[in-house]
Amino acid sequence: MTTPIGIAVVGAGYWGPNLVRNFQGSPAFRLRWLCDLDVERARRVLGGYSTVQVTADLDEVLADPEVQAVAIATPAGTHLPVALAALRAGKHVLVEKPLAATYEEGRQLVEEADRRGLTLMCDHTYxxxxxxxxxxxxxxxxxxxxxxxxxxxxxxxxxxxxxxxxxxxxxxxxxxxxxxxxxxxxxxxxxxxxxxxxxxxxxxxxxxxxxxxxxxxxxxxxxxxxxxxxxxxxxxxxxxxxxxxxxxxxxxxxxxxxxxxxxxxxxxxxxxxxxxxxxxxxxxxxxxxxxxxxEALRTMVDEYARAITSGEPALTDGRSGLRVLExxxxxxxxxxxxxxxxxxxxxxxx
Amino acid sequence: MTTPIGIAVVGAGYWGPNLVRNFQGSPAFRLRWLCDLDVERARRVLGGYSTVQVTADLDEVLADPEVQAVAIATPAGTHLPVALAALRAGKHVLVEKPLAATYEEGRQLVEEADRRGLTLMCDHTYxxxxxxxxxxxxxxxxxxxxxxxxxxxxxxxxxxxxxxxxxxxxxxxxxxxxxxxxxxxxxxxxxxxxxxxxxxxxxxxxxxxxxxxxxxxxxxxxxxxxxxxxxxxxxxxxxxxxxxxxxxxxxxxxxxxxxxxxxxxxxxxxxxxxxxxxxxxxxxxxxxxxxxxxEALRTMVDEYARAITSGEPALTDGRSGLRVLExxxxxxxxxxxxxxxxxxxxxxxx
Amino acid sequence: MTTPIGIAVVGAGYWGPNLVRNFQGSPAFRLRWLCDLDVERARRVLGGYSTVQVTADLDEVLADPEVQAVAIATPAGTHLPVALAALRAGKHVLVEKPLAATYEEGRQLVEEADRRGLTLMCDHTYxxxxxxxxxxxxxxxxxxxxxxxxxxxxxxxxxxxxxxxxxxxxxxxxxxxxxxxxxxxxxxxxxxxxxxxxxxxxxxxxxxxxxxxxxxxxxxxxxxxxxxxxxxxxxxxxxxxxxxxxxxxxxxxxxxxxxxxxxxxxxxxxxxxxxxxxxxxxxxxxxxxxxxxxEALRTMVDEYARAITSGEPALTDGRSGLRVLExxxxxxxxxxxxxxxxxxxxxxxx
Amino acid sequence: MTTPIGIAVVGAGYWGPNLVRNFQGSPAFRLRWLCDLDVERARRVLGGYSTVQVTADLDEVLADPEVQAVAIATPAGTHLPVALAALRAGKHVLVEKPLAATYEEGRQLVEEADRRGLTLMCDHTYxxxxxxxxxxxxxxxxxxxxxxxxxxxxxxxxxxxxxxxxxxxxxxxxxxxxxxxxxxxxxxxxxxxxxxxxxxxxxxxxxxxxxxxxxxxxxxxxxxxxxxxxxxxxxxxxxxxxxxxxxxxxxxxxxxxxxxxxxxxxxxxxxxxxxxxxxxxxxxxxxxxxxxxxEALRTMVDEYARAITSGEPALTDGRSGLRVLExxxxxxxxxxxxxxxxxxxxxxxx
Known part of the structure; x- marks a missing residue:
C-alpha cells in the first residue's frame, strides 16, 4: 500500500463534517487539518477525541508540505480565492458544488488547474x-x-x-x-x-x-x-x-x-x-x-484519490462543474x- | 319527490358507460336513450338486460319530448354540432371535457345556452x-x-x-x-x-x-x-x-x-x-x-340535476369550460x- | 356458441349485487332471477332498467326449468337448506364462502352434489x-x-x-x-x-x-x-x-x-x-x-361455467370449501x- | 457543568461502535477506554485519529479510577461475568439487550447492583x-x-x-x-x-x-x-x-x-x-x-447519565431487562x- 495522500478540509459548516468523516475513513488519505475561520466550530466538528489539527489560517495549511490535497466546503462565493490559493500552492483541489459562484470564476479554476497539471474535482456527491x-x-x-x-x-x-x-x-x-x-x-x-x-x-x-x-x-x-x-x-x-x-x-x-x-x-x-x-x-x-x-461520499473520496494518483480527470472533474455552472x-x-x-x-x- | 328528468346519453365509447351507470343510479334522472353511431356498441354498453332504448339517430332522441336533457360523451371535435343541436331542440346539455374543440366553438355553445336559458354544464369530473x-x-x-x-x-x-x-x-x-x-x-x-x-x-x-x-x-x-x-x-x-x-x-x-x-x-x-x-x-x-x-360522477350528476331544476349555473358551467379552453x-x-x-x-x- | 346457462342469484345483500353484475356480464350465463326475502331490496339491486325477474319465493326459482344453476349469497346459516333444496331440484350450486355454517353441514352438501352428479362450487373469490x-x-x-x-x-x-x-x-x-x-x-x-x-x-x-x-x-x-x-x-x-x-x-x-x-x-x-x-x-x-x-369474480364465473359444462370439479369445489371449514x-x-x-x-x- | 463521567465501552463488535460514537458525542461522559479481546478490531472502530485508549484487558479498565461507568456490548452469554466484575469494581453498568443470557443470570446482576447501590441499566434502544x-x-x-x-x-x-x-x-x-x-x-x-x-x-x-x-x-x-x-x-x-x-x-x-x-x-x-x-x-x-x-442512542446515553447522577432507576433499568428475560x-x-x-x-x- 502506498503512502496516504495528506489532505486538509477547509470549511467546518454544513458539509465539512461529512468530508471529515469520509476522509478519515479512507485508507487512501491522511487527514492533516480542519481549517475554519471559526476555530471553535472546527473543534466541535472533530470532537474531543481527535488528533487532527485545527486552524483558522488557510496559509498555515497550504504551507504544510504534508498536505498534497485540499477539500473545500466553504460558501460558493469564496470558492474562487480559496481554490485558487490552493492550486497556486500546488495542491489538488476538491470543491463542494457548485464549482464556483459564476461560470467565469469556475473557468479560472479549470484553467489554473490545467496549467499546473493538478486535479480539480467537483463534489457532485449524488x-x-x-x-x-x-x-x-x-x-x-x-x-x-x-x-x-x-x-x-x-x-x-x-x-x-x-x-x-x-x-x-x-x-x-x-x-x-x-x-x-x-x-x-x-x-x-x-x-x-x-x-x-x-x-x-x-x-x-x-x-x-x-x-x-x-x-x-x-x-x-x-x-x-x-x-x-x-x-x-x-x-x-x-x-x-x-x-x-x-x-x-x-x-x-x-x-x-x-x-x-x-x-x-x-x-x-x-x-x-x-x-x-x-x-x-x-x-x-x-x-x-x-x-x-x-455511502456516496466514500465512493467520491475514492475517485478523488484515483484522479490524484493517476493524473486522469475525475468522473466529476472541473469541466463537469463548469457545464453545470453554465x-x-x-x-x-x-x-x-x-x-x-x-x-x-x-x-x-x- | 318530483318527476325525474328524462335524459339521453350520446356516445357509448370510453366515457359513455360511466354516464349511463350514474344516470341510471340517480333518482333525479330517468335514462331514456343511449345514442351512438355504432348501435351494437351502444347495446353492448347497456348489456343484455336493459330496458333503455338504443339508437344511432340523434334526431330521434332530440325529437323525444320525454327527453329534457342530454349528456354528450362523443369526441371533442363533434361537441359543437351535437350540443348545438340539443340546445336548439330545447334540451339542457352536459358535455364531457373539454367543452369543445376550440375556444371559439365553446363560446358558441355558451352563447346559445344563455340565449335559450338552458343549462350548459361541463363534466369536469375531478x-x-x-x-x-x-x-x-x-x-x-x-x-x-x-x-x-x-x-x-x-x-x-x-x-x-x-x-x-x-x-x-x-x-x-x-x-x-x-x-x-x-x-x-x-x-x-x-x-x-x-x-x-x-x-x-x-x-x-x-x-x-x-x-x-x-x-x-x-x-x-x-x-x-x-x-x-x-x-x-x-x-x-x-x-x-x-x-x-x-x-x-x-x-x-x-x-x-x-x-x-x-x-x-x-x-x-x-x-x-x-x-x-x-x-x-x-x-x-x-x-x-x-x-x-x-363517486365523483354521482355528485356531478346531482349537480346537473340541481342546475337544471334551479336554473342556476352549475359549479362547472359552460363558462368554466370556456376558461379551460382559453x-x-x-x-x-x-x-x-x-x-x-x-x-x-x-x-x-x- | 352454446346456449347460455340459465342462472338465478339467491340473496341481494352485501355480495349478491357483485354476482348479479358478473353473471350479467358473462356470455356463458343468462341471469333469470334475483331472489331475496326482501323483494324491494332485490329490485334496488337490479335498478330501474332491468329485465331480470325478482321474487321472494325460492321455490318459484327452483321450479323454473330454464334455471340450470344457482348462486347463493345468503347468510352462512342458511346455506345448507338453500343449497340442498337447489341440488335436490337438480340445479348446480355456487355458494358464497364459507361453504356452510359447520363442517357437518358442508359435508352434507358435498355428498348431495356427489350423489346427483351436480357441480358444487365455493365462491372463494380471492x-x-x-x-x-x-x-x-x-x-x-x-x-x-x-x-x-x-x-x-x-x-x-x-x-x-x-x-x-x-x-x-x-x-x-x-x-x-x-x-x-x-x-x-x-x-x-x-x-x-x-x-x-x-x-x-x-x-x-x-x-x-x-x-x-x-x-x-x-x-x-x-x-x-x-x-x-x-x-x-x-x-x-x-x-x-x-x-x-x-x-x-x-x-x-x-x-x-x-x-x-x-x-x-x-x-x-x-x-x-x-x-x-x-x-x-x-x-x-x-x-x-x-x-x-x-376482475376475480369474472374469472370465478368462467370457472363455474367450465365446471358445469365439463362435469369436472371446479378449482374451488365443495371439497376445498370443506377443507376450509374443517x-x-x-x-x-x-x-x-x-x-x-x-x-x-x-x-x-x- | 459538572465533571463528565468517565466511561469505558466493552465490546467492539456490531453494537459497540454506536456506543462509542454516542458517548463521545455526549458532554456528560468522557470515553476513557474501548476494550475488546481483539485489540485490532477495537483500533479499527476508533479509527486512526483517536485519543481513546484501547485494551484487551478488562481488569485494566476496571482498575482505572477515572472510569466510573461501563457500557457492555459483548455477546449475551458473557454479560453475567463482565457486568458482575464491573459492579464488583464499583462501576455503574449499562448492558446491551438482552440483560443476560437467562433470567437467573439477570437476577444476579439486579441483586448485585441493588446491594452496591449502583446503576444497572439495559440498553433497550428503541x-x-x-x-x-x-x-x-x-x-x-x-x-x-x-x-x-x-x-x-x-x-x-x-x-x-x-x-x-x-x-x-x-x-x-x-x-x-x-x-x-x-x-x-x-x-x-x-x-x-x-x-x-x-x-x-x-x-x-x-x-x-x-x-x-x-x-x-x-x-x-x-x-x-x-x-x-x-x-x-x-x-x-x-x-x-x-x-x-x-x-x-x-x-x-x-x-x-x-x-x-x-x-x-x-x-x-x-x-x-x-x-x-x-x-x-x-x-x-x-x-x-x-x-x-x-437519535435514540443519544437519549439513552442521557438517561444513563441522569440515572448515575441522580441515583434513581433508569427508565429501562435492570428490572425492566429482567421482565423481558422472563x-x-x-x-x-x-x-x-x-x-x-x-x-x-x-x-x-x-
Missing amino acids: CYTPAVLRIRELLRSGELGELHFLDSVRINLGLVQRDIDVVWDLAPHDLSILDFVLPDAVRPVAVAAHGADGIGAGRACVAYLTLELSNGAIAHIHVNWLSPVKIRTTIVGGSKRTLVWDDLNPSQRVAIYDRGVDVASPEELGDEQRRDILVSYRSGDMVAPALTER ILQAASRSLAEGGTMIKLDEGHMA | CYTPAVLRIRELLRSGELGELHFLDSVRINLGLVQRDIDVVWDLAPHDLSILDFVLPDAVRPVAVAAHGADGIGAGRACVAYLTLELSNGAIAHIHVNWLSPVKIRTTIVGGSKRTLVWDDLNPSQRVAIYDRGVDVASPEELGDEQRRDILVSYRSGDMVAPALTER ILQAASRSLAEGGTMIKLDEGHMA | CYTPAVLRIRELLRSGELGELHFLDSVRINLGLVQRDIDVVWDLAPHDLSILDFVLPDAVRPVAVAAHGADGIGAGRACVAYLTLELSNGAIAHIHVNWLSPVKIRTTIVGGSKRTLVWDDLNPSQRVAIYDRGVDVASPEELGDEQRRDILVSYRSGDMVAPALTER ILQAASRSLAEGGTMIKLDEGHMA | CYTPAVLRIRELLRSGELGELHFLDSVRINLGLVQRDIDVVWDLAPHDLSILDFVLPDAVRPVAVAAHGADGIGAGRACVAYLTLELSNGAIAHIHVNWLSPVKIRTTIVGGSKRTLVWDDLNPSQRVAIYDRGVDVASPEELGDEQRRDILVSYRSGDMVAPALTER ILQAASRSLAEGGTMIKLDEGHMA
Missing part, C-alpha cells in the same frame, strides 16, 4: 450514489434505449438561503446528475426557468427548469424549498425501458420498467389516420435491481426574463 | 371528488392561507391519441381543478408550455405547463403519456398550510401539513444580511381528514412557439 | 385474482422452491358481525388461498388460534391463526376488525425465492425477491460452531411481474381452549 | 426513539383509551445467529417496548410462541409470540429473519384512538387515527339480536404528529412445547 452510477451505466450502454425524457423532482422544506435562490441551491444536484448519466452524444442545448417567490424571500423558492437536449428529448427539474413533503424522484424515460429512481425508498431505489409505448417505425406507417393503431402498450415486468448501499447561469437569466428559452453554448471550453 | 371539493373549501375559506404554488403531476402510460396531444388529453383535468379551487380574486394571467414527442407520435406526449397567477403565485402541471409509473399528486402550497392530494392513496388522499417556512414581515426586518435568520421552520403536525368515498389554446400556442409565456385575456366573456 | 393464480403457479411449479412460511395479514375496520367472529368472517379468504396455492403434497396438519374481544362485542374481533404444515413449514394469519389502517399483505417464503403480495398496491401487487438466506446442506457442515459462517445472504433483484387486472372449526375450538394446537384430520372425505 | 416515547405518553395518559391490542411486526433478512434463535435476537426489542409503553396497571400474564426453522438452521427463524395482558387485551409479535422485505410496524389499538408506528417511514412514523368501532355500553343493549346495529364506525381524521428526529424464557418453553400458553409469574422481584 453522482456517486449506487443508483446514479447504475443509471449512468444503463443509459450510456443503451439498455434503456434512446432517452425520451428525464423528469426530476427535488422538493422539501429547505433552508431559505441568504445568497442564492432555490435553483442555485438544489438544481446543481440534478444538473450534475444529468451531465453524468447522459450519453456523450446527447447534450443540453437550451434551458428555460420559471419560478416564484411565494413567501417574499426576495428570491425564487419554487422553480422549474426545462432543458432541451440535442436529441430532441426534454429534461425537467422541479426544485422547491416550500414543500412539507419530501420528494426526490427521477424518471428516466427511454425508448426501450423506463427507469424510476426514488431516493427516499431504500428498499427499492431503482425500478426498471419494461413497459411502454411501441410506435411502428415511420416507414411502416401507412397514413396519418392509422397512427393511433400503430401505437401499442407493452405491459412488461418491473425489475428492481439489488444495489449496494455504499446551465445555472442561463437558468438565472431565463428566470429574470420571465421564462425565455436560453441557448447554451458549450463550445468554448469542452 | 372537481366533484371529495378531495377537490375539500381543497376548494380550504383554499377559498382561507384555511390554507394565501396560495403560493400549486403543483400537479398526472402521468401514466396513456393512449397516444390520434387527434390531440397530451396537453389537450390530460391537462383539462388539472386546469378545471385549478379553476374550481382558486379563490375568485386569484386568476391565471399567463401560461407557458414545454413539451416533447419522444416517440415520434407527431404530437407532444410529455408536457409541462407553467401558469402565472394574478397574485404572483405559480401553478405548474406535468402531463405525460409515457410514464410506466402512475402518479396523480397535487401539492397546494399556502401561506398557512400546505395540502397534498394523492389521488392514488385511498387511505390518505388528502394530507394537510401545518409545517412550513415563516418569514418575518418586511417592517420587522433589519437589513438584508439578517434575512436568513428571519426565516424559520414550523414543524407542525399533519392531518389527514376523513373524506367520504362518494388556457389550453394559449398553451398550444406556447408549445408551438417553443415555450413563450402567453398572456391570457379573460375579460371577453366573464 | 383464489381467482390474477395475483393468487400466479402465486399458485409459482409455488406449485417449484419456482419459489420449497415453502418455508406463509404470513397473511388481513386487517381493516370491519363490520362487527352478529353471528360470527372475525375468524369466520375473514380467515376463510386466507385459508382458501392457502388451500389453493399449496402443492398437493403439502397440507395443514394442525392449527392454533389466539384472539381477543377488545371492545366487548361478545366475540373475537382480533385473531391470529398458526398452522403447522405437513412439510414443517408454518402458515400464520392475522385477521382484525379493529384496525383503522387497511393491510392485505401475504408473504410466501420459499427456499429459492420469496414472494410478497400486497393486494392494496395496484401498481405492484406481486413482487418476487431473489433474495434470501443460503444455508449449506447438512453434509457440508463440519460442526455446529461453524454454522454461522455457513449461512449467507443472497442480495438479488426483485421482479414485479406484469399481471392482468381482470380448519375454521378447529380454530374455533383452539380459541375456546386458549390456544391449544388442534390436529386436523383431513382423511375422512378427501 | 424505547428512546421519539416515536416510542410518544406512544408511552399517549398510552399511559389515557389519550388512546384502554389498550385493546398491540401488534408488532419486525421482519427482515437477518443474520442467522449461532447461539440464539430469532425470538432472542429480535423480540427483546418488541418486548422492551411493550414493557415501556404499558400503563403500570396492565401487565403481560401469559405468553405462547410458535415458530419454524424453514432453512434447517437448527433454531427458529420465524416466530410469533402471543401475549395475554392483565386487562384482557392481546399483544402479538412477529419476528422473522427470512423476509426479503423489511417491515417494522406496530399497531396500538385503544378504545379511543388507534396508533400506527411505521419505523421505516421517516416522514410519518406515527399516525394516530380517530377512527374506530363504537360499541354501546352493555346496559344500553336490549338483546343480543340488536347487537349488530349497536356497533358503529367512527370515520375520523388521522393526525401524524411532528416528532423530533433525535417473557423470553417463557416463550422458549412454549416454543419447545409446541405453543402452550405459559403463565408469567412477575411477582418474585418486582
